[in-house]
Amino acid sequence: MTEQTPQPDPEPSVLDRMRERLVPDGMPSDDRGRMRMVMDSLILHIHPAKVEVSTLKWTYTWGLGGLAGLLMMILGVTGIILINNYTPSAPQAYLDILELNSNVWFGELIRNLHHWSANLLIVVSVLHLIRVFVTGAYRPPRELNWLIGVAMLLLVIGANFTGYLLPWDQLAYWAITVGTSIISYIPLIGNWLSRLILGGPEVGANTLLNFYSMHISFIPLLIFGLMSYHFWRVRKDGGLTLPKKAESTLDVKPERVTTIPHLVRREFVFAIVWIAIILVFAMLVPAPLEGIANPDMSPNPAKAPWYFMGLQELLLHFHPLFGAIILPGFAILAIFLLPFFDINLASVGVYFRSQRGRSLTLLGIGLALIATPIWILLDEYVLNWNAWLPTWDMLISNGLIPLAVILLPLIFLDEWMHKTFQADTEERVLFIAAFLFIAFIVLTVIGIFFRGPGMSLNWPWAMPVH
């Protein structure tokens, strides 16, 4: 018997082999099918195939996480375009921005888009954090995603801060000077660290280069990496938390629908509407730009970027070690640790935990709205620990004493909640958080609108023009 050599298949062409790799199951025969295949495989990388109906409700998440993701994308795209018209050296950086605003097609629009998206992202991330907090959505098993979220929020602030210096105008120069000086108050390593970040004793050419490289490589890489993980964890943790009504005993029957089209359609409309809003805003409102940076002349008043104005206001009342390091440090630590001591699974998905939680939140907000301005006025015009205790170290007279003056009533309030209203842990956490957050907002608003030359208190409408 003669061995018969198997007849080789007719050799497939290179094109056929490429197609074979790209679509192993063969192309659907009609156009609709083909479109659908591409879209589906893309979308189902991020989304599960089915989602819970109740989580689609717009008034549960307010679409805030999605909006943050959209803003990230806008920032990435506009940022990469901006690189082409920007030189990170002084004074060229400033001239480049002028050039961008006057001589580059759509240059000003791209800059405005980047600028306003960046600022909106801070607001949206914080609102998203609040949504997750008041619905208790960070409780087991979602602690890790909360931690990742907090890390992303800090990175978003870092991206905003490093970006702020890049236009190299007076606003940028002094805001970054004030912001980075805070670092030198860190005990022991402060001076060394601040020199390392600034690349010298003060903000200068090296600082611009350092910030630029952080802004376009290290920080975006970290953010986009963490963001992918954040999205994946939402799936991994079993999708979103389910919205519930306070004190309702009946369990909503879970009902699942396909992601396409139910979720995707909503996301699409949401994204289109927000892109339109941001675009119109960026066309109408130019990003601020002042004169070129001048290290010999601090403007009066010199203000930090708006998201740090609450901190700057604290700094007017506290020794910098307290105002800039200890208090914010504790606040961030507390936010990180929240999901580990607020763990009542029963109220996950209920806005404000319970009926009582709702009232306590309102109480916290109201108290903060009243107490914070009173404290600021007292500290500005009446209290003067330095003068009353001239021989005491400023760390005590301007640090520990005002801190005690604030903390003692707060501890008393917390006890009162506990005793009088029988508030449990989760409601007390809610109350304290509402109080502190609103107090911070009031500080921020006063810093932005009520501080004039020499950082004196003024009515916004009576502000002297300089």
Place this chain on the structure above:
Amino acid sequence: MSETTFPEKNLSRRDVLKIAWAFLGGVALLETAGVFISYLQPRLAEGEFGSIITAGLVDEFPPNSVTHITNGRLYIVRLGDGGFVSIYHRCTHLGCTVPWDQTAQKFICPCHNSQFDQQGLVENPPAPRPLDMFPVIIENGEVKVDTGTILQRNHTKLHR
């Protein structure tokens, strides 16, 4: 019964190798970190702020005067007794440039209203310490300042 025996600690060859590898890995990590941190250290060029600069002739500064030397980021203060003090113009609070207010005879910071007297001592917080100084060198009738050496004064009490 009452005798306590310590369990014999057996180190197998595998364990020793494991520890050695972990140790080497740790050293490599530390070295890498060291390289990065040294690489990122501030780079200072000759002749810039940070070197010795000449502020002017001794006679150009009348007693009881304060002169802003902008390229050195400093003030030359000539005291009533003829002595020289050189003060860094950077506020010790959060780094703003502090102008000299001729009428008030004080340094008044525009950022958070810290005030300092002619020698840079704190008259009004929030600044936590006096303005920093540089060493002054008088040579051949010229006033020179070593801007590479920042002298911090660490009193935290008020001077009135």
